[in-house]
Amino acid sequence: MPKQILGCFLGILLLSGCYYDNKEDLYQFVDQSCEVAQATYAADVLPILELNCISCHNNGNPQGGVTLEGYDNCKQHVDNGSLLGSIEHASGYAPMPPGGRLAPCDIQTIKTWIENGAPNN
Known part of the structure; x- marks a missing residue:
């Protein structure tokens, strides 16, 4: 009897390790928009x-x-204009980074900083 209980417990423990979450399901209720008012x-x-x-x-x-x-x-x-043109993959600029676009929030952060005068702060 104790071996059967132990076997059931180990089986449940083993099967619970097979659970899979993906990022979209885990964070579906989190606001993933990027509103940047200020950037330093x-x-x-x-x-x-x-x-x-x-x-x-x-x-x-x-x-x-x-x-x-x-x-x-x-x-x-x-x-x-080359920094913003490159990260936005705008026509006439070398698209950067070469492996793919920056995250939209990163682009918005840099854009907001530039729109605010690109201060050294």
């Missing part, structure tokens, strides 16, 4: 650039002649 360079934009851009566009090896490392370098590409 240091807290919001720089982490996005570090994660997605600066590994290729750094001072040591600026691919395509573009460096986004440091505020002044980044601001240069903001001022000529």
